Amino acid sequence: MAALLSPFMTIAANRIVAGESVMAWHVASPAETLPGVAAVVLGLLFGIPSGRQDLRLCGALLGLCGILWLLMQGAPALLDSAAGDYARVSPAMGFWCLLLILTLMMADALTQMAPGPIARAGLLAAVLCSLALILWSGALAPLSILQEYAGRRAQFADAVLRHLALAFGSLATAAVIGFPLGIVCYRRAQLRGSVLPVLSLLQTIPSLAMFGLMIPILGWVGDNMPGAQAIGIAGIGFAPAFLALVLYSLLPVVGNTVAGLASAPAAARDAARGMGMTPTQRLLRIELPLGLPVILTGLRIVLVQNIGLAVIAGLIGGGGLGTFVFQGLNQTATDLILLGALPTVALALTSAIVMDILVELAQPIPKDSP
């Protein structure tokens, strides 16, 4: 309720100055705001008692529609009322708090209802589609963050692609190096004893320091190795960012591969050897299928981690959504920061959910067996 009583939107004369707060019921004419406020209040009333999960889910959805409605009504109305061509409207404290509360309610209800992997995939697709539809419809276009976007359409598309290339490319590279390394480490205890500590040391280097370290190292390589610069290796840019992400990814990939392969019961492994399976047959038929969920969990950790870390790549010229974040920081333009941050969060959440679904599908023993 307190969230509903805090300012819902702000309006500012331009994109830099601090704005003036507007309460939810003042964002537009009373007739336009009433349905929104009512939906939010009803949603919260339905959602907060924790008895029925389906009721809680409906409440959350109703509330979300409500704040969306307020945003869609409020943005153009406030812009009209404000003087000046440079005026900007953006969601404020109240909006973000309500968004958080309602999303938590939805997540909680969904966790309790425990839908199967297919249902979860469907739900995710539905959420993404409605989000895309809302953005594409232009109903929110007057919002400041989308104005920032409107000025940087091409740049934004590039940044998203670059971000994905950094996150997924480093994941793929780490997997290509990490799987074989993990398998070899699993087989040879000595090697495991020396490889894993090194990787875990790499993991403990703070991310900014790691990116910083890449600059002199790759700078030297770029300057001194013939041909290195031709393929884009230099102290700043894509290459050092990519390399740092790969290094960060190796521990979860190798560690989880080792742990996954070792998760086959000892008796089953002994039996497999005793019945005459070759090491390759044991790997493919027993250890890999039984360890797949753990291995995929490693990939999930890496993917989510890399999507987040790739933001920092913006600092060393690696491109990606981090570019907007740091530009925004320099210009104290909050909405530009959000233009970088929000898509990153959405990407990370989406990948986490998709990977969770994959992990569940990879379970080697059907769920209905006790």
Next chain:
Amino acid sequence: MIEIDNLTKIYGDTHAVDAVTMRAETGSITVIVGTSGSGKTTLLRMINRLEEPTSGEVRINGEPTHVEKPHLLRRRIGYAIQGHGLFPHHTVARNIAAVPLLLGWKKQKIRDRVDELLSLFSMEPAAFRDRYPAELSGGQQQRVGVARALASRPELLLMDEPFGALDPIIRAQAQDDLRRIQQRLGSTIMLVTHDMEEAIRLGDKVAVMDGGRLVQHAAPAEIIAAPATDFVRDMVGDVERPLRLLSLIPLVELIEDGPADGDALPADASLRDALSACLWTGRSAVPVTREGIVVGRVTFEAIRNRAELHA
């Protein structure tokens, strides 16, 4: 015939298995019994080369095992272990089919063999084929483990404490099943256990291991009647010896003519069963039947005299 010739395994400076020589006839059960650390499991694992011997050799039907690639050798030798070692992500049928699949059998042949084995182990094929190991009871898992080891009709079946994880009642039943199936199939089995009771119950021959050495290798009755060392005597247990001995002798040996009252026992029951019946019901003799017809009696007196022979 399995010949173990001077087989030795040295870890560092301990002789885990020390110059063991023995021979197991085709179609017999040899039980290797010993305390933990006696080298019994190492001995067993050297036969299918899960452990490579330091010296000595094993011959199966005259053919030395060290000339073949280890994994090919192992496909010819069944292997069942404590805690069954079933693959949790494969169905019962796929578990049993593991070795035939490695050997490249035809699908139909594998399917028939799986059903045959499940029936042999008193598990309805249609009901059990598609279940996962986690859906079975401990006893059923153990039976599937043994069925899997027998699937490709191996020349030799190695079993390492196969009944170790079962509770006593199910264990006794599993031992009887193994006996029955072994007689039916004529398999050659070498089984490792720490339980002398189990060794006496199952073995045609019992091999007692102590500190890496084979201290006695003989028929169960001989092990009980004439233990070669104090260690064997301890393993058998002084108090239990007469009872264990009586449990090996069938009633047939002591049948005499004459009347007796009360419930009858079949002729292939043991003297221990008869003694127990006498004590429990206060009788001095029990009737003996063969195929349901009373053929004579066994007296308490005769059982006592028989036991005294060995004292």
